[in-house]
Amino acid sequence: MISSTTNPHVKQVHALQTKRLAREREGAFVVEGIRWAREVVAAGLPVRQVLHTDHLDERGRGLVNSLARLGAEVRIVSDKVMAACTDTQSPPGILAVLPIPELVVADSLTLALVVDGLTDPGNMGTLLRTALAVGVQAVFITHGTVDPFNPKVVRGAMGAHLHLPIIPLEDATLAHRLEGLTIWLAEAGGGEPYTAVDWRRPSALVIGGEARGPGQALRRIASGKVHIPMAVAAESLNAAIAAAVILFEVVRQREPT
Amino acid sequence: MISSTTNPHVKQVHALQTKRLAREREGAFVVEGIRWAREVVAAGLPVRQVLHTDHLDERGRGLVNSLARLGAEVRIVSDKVMAACTDTQSPPGILAVLPIPELVVADSLTLALVVDGLTDPGNMGTLLRTALAVGVQAVFITHGTVDPFNPKVVRGAMGAHLHLPIIPLEDATLAHRLEGLTIWLAEAGGGEPYTAVDWRRPSALVIGGEARGPGQALRRIASGKVHIPMAVAAESLNAAIAAAVILFEVVRQREPT
Numbered sequence: 001m002i003s004s005t006t007n008p009h010v011k012q013v014h015a016l017q018t019k020r021l022a023r024e025r026e027g028a029f030v031v032e033g034i035r036w037a038r039e040v041v042a043a044g045l046p047v048r049q050v051l052h053t054d055h056l057d058e059r060g061r062g063l064v065n066s067l068a069r070l071g072a073e074v075r076i077v078s079d080k081v082m083a084a085c086t087d088t089q090s091p092p093g094i095l096a097v098l099p100i101p102e103l104v105v106a107d108s109l110t111l112a113l114v115v116d117g118l119t120d121p122g123n124m125g126t127l128l129r130t131a132l133a134v135g136v137q138a139v140f141i142t143h144g145t146v147d148p149f150n151p152k153v154v155r156g157a158m159g160a161h162l163h164l165p166i167i168p169l170e171d172a173t174l175a176h177r178l179e180g181l182t183i184w185l186a187e188a189g190g191g192e193p194y195t196a197v198d199w200r201r202p203s204a205l206v207i208g209g210e211a212r213g214p215g216q217a218l219r220r221i222a223s224g225k226v227h228i229p230m231a232v233a234a235e236s237l238n239a240a241i242a243a244a245v246i247l248f249e250v251v252r253q254r255e256p257t
Numbered sequence: 258m259i260s261s262t263t264n265p266h267v268k269q270v271h272a273l274q275t276k277r278l279a280r281e282r283e284g285a286f287v288v289e290g291i292r293w294a295r296e297v298v299a300a301g302l303p304v305r306q307v308l309h310t311d312h313l314d315e316r317g318r319g320l321v322n323s324l325a326r327l328g329a330e331v332r333i334v335s336d337k338v339m340a341a342c343t344d345t346q347s348p349p350g351i352l353a354v355l356p357i358p359e360l361v362v363a364d365s366l367t368l369a370l371v372v373d374g375l376t377d378p379g380n381m382g383t384l385l386r387t388a389l390a391v392g393v394q395a396v397f398i399t400h401g402t403v404d405p406f407n408p409k410v411v412r413g414a415m416g417a418h419l420h421l422p423i424i425p426l427e428d429a430t431l432a433h434r435l436e437g438l439t440i441w442l443a444e445a446g447g448g449e450p451y452t453a454v455d456w457r458r459p460s461a462l463v464i465g466g467e468a469r470g471p472g473q474a475l476r477r478i479a480s481g482k483v484h485i486p487m488a489v490a491a492e493s494l495n496a497a498i499a500a501a502v503i504l505f506e507v508v509r510q511r512e513p514t
Contacts, residue, residue: 122379126495135488158493195509231392231508236415238383241501244494248502251488252452 001054003078010077013051013085013097020147027100029149029161030085033092037063039159040070040096047072049097053082056093067096087151100149103165105138110202111250112181114169116142116218117209118239124148125156126240127207132160134247140169140177140204142215171217178204183222185214186242191225199250207243210236258311260335267334270308270342270354277404284357286406286418287342290349294320296416297327297353304329306354310339313350324353344408357406360422362395367459368507369438371426373399373475374466375496381405382413383497384464389417391504397426397434397461399472428474435461440479442471443499448482456507464500467493 002010015022016030023029028048031040040047041063050072052064068074082091113136118124124146131139141148148166169177181204184197197203206222208214214222228237228245237245259267272279273287280286285305288297297304298320307329309321325331339348370393375381381403388396398405405423426434438461441454454460463479465471471479485494485502494502 126498129492129495130498133487133489133492133494156495163489228505229508229512230390232390232420235386235390237390237501238386238413238497240495241383241387241498244498244502245505248485251486255486 001076001078002051002081005081005084007081009049009051009075010081010085013049013095016097017085017087017151020150023100023147023149028097029100029154030087030095030097030151031154032086032088032095032151034060034063034094036154036159037067037094037096039162040098041066043159043162044070045098045101045162046070047096047098050074050094051077051082051085052094053077053079060093064094072096087155101162103163105165105167108202109137109181109204111136112138112140112178112204113243113247114140114142114178114183114204114206114214114218115145116206116214117144117212118207119146119209120239121146121150121152122156123238123240124150125153125158127243128153128157128160128164128166130240130244130247132164134251136164136247138165138167140167142169142171142218144215174217175221178221183218185218185222185225186246187213187225187227188236189227191227193229194226194246194249197226199253203250205243205246205250207239210239258333258335259308259338262338262341264338266306266308266332267338267342270306270352273354274342274344274408277407280357280404280406285354286357286411287344287352287354287408288411289343289345289352289408291317291320291351293411293416294324294351294353296419297355298323300416300419301327302355302358302419303327304353304355307331307351308334308339308342309351310334310336310348317350321351329353344412358419360420362422362424365459366394366438366461368393369395369397369435369461370500370504371397371399371435371440371461371463371471371475372402373463373471374401374469375464376403376466377496378403378407378409379413380495380497381407382410382415384500385410385414385417385421385423387497387501387504389421391508393421393504395422395424397424399426399428399475401472431474432478435478440475442475442479442482443503444470444482444484445493446484448484450486451483451503451506454483456510460507462500462503462507464496467496
């Protein structure tokens, strides 16, 4: 059992949990808890490393075996070490280090999400979870947006990272990346009501940060703006909520009737 | 300047921030930061107490004057005291103690939200913010639901507490409280698709906790269940997201066309 927080494996996990640069350099991120472990086993993706305490129940031990078969080096750690490795206040019994998935993006997209400047990790996690549920095929992330592999984002996304291509978007290649899509900027009070847009066309929805909305590079190539009319005009919505409301309108319009 | 965390005013604020019982006994709660202070001044509601540091800018000092005119006792505190009083990691320059608002509920409701067993304070805050934006007239909260005046809920709700009646719902009086409303339970995969319901009728939407959904007492009097069809069937939604998607369908159906 590893009981020292200066153990190199433990230090590596700690770095991945706390430093974006470490995640980028290693091309890896950390998932925590039984629920995530189940998602990983179900997806059958490669796993680099598993740390767990000795309190796992039978179900947990079964998951450890399955993760080992996916290539994980498995190590037992003390409660103190797990507490040092977790991003949560109540440490899980298990965590896993995964390579950042390289998921294939469909050749011709019909629904993409662009996240431009969202900084709250909880919102980003919820947004990714919603994007998977509505059938978004790719999520593009600009500079200035929270790292989608940040542990708080991962926690809120409930497995979305394993199925949804999440791709950094550079200003220089942005027009090429989004070619063939009608690009709509979500913005409080601007442009069309979201229900008036024809979402049956291949579309990209751009969600900005709550404070300042999408940036200039995307504004230049956008087809227009959409907003969500509200019953109480002065109010605003959380960015993840606004995205969900618009994305489910896309689903509603595309449903076979 | 108050520089001791054992000062009775400071201890009172600390208790209100950390104990539901203290909030219920005193009928008061705490709001933090300039943005909330502006909301309070705009609403013109009574204020019991204001604590602020001596780093406020001119705008902040103007707000303190306005809060004093609403009845607040104003006290300057040290940074250490403010850090002990805040629920956030970066202490605000100002906080205020407000009586729990007694807002009048409309005689005949056309749109109510019932929250039954939601335990995550971030989700509850987002839900209240959304409820205000869509024109919900009253939010009913059952036992077993997170305290809506918990500081994390208050932070996410962005002022909703000042405008939206938030009312505890007892099993014994629940049928009476919701009389005249068609009651719909939101539940993954159950009943009608949310777009097939006629939301132009006076309605109550019941949102449960993510793990177990609404409880028995509400199930007995509900008219039916609604769900949100998803592009990826196995996925689920955050409770606040699910509520928002359904509530904006209500708005869409009720819009004059």
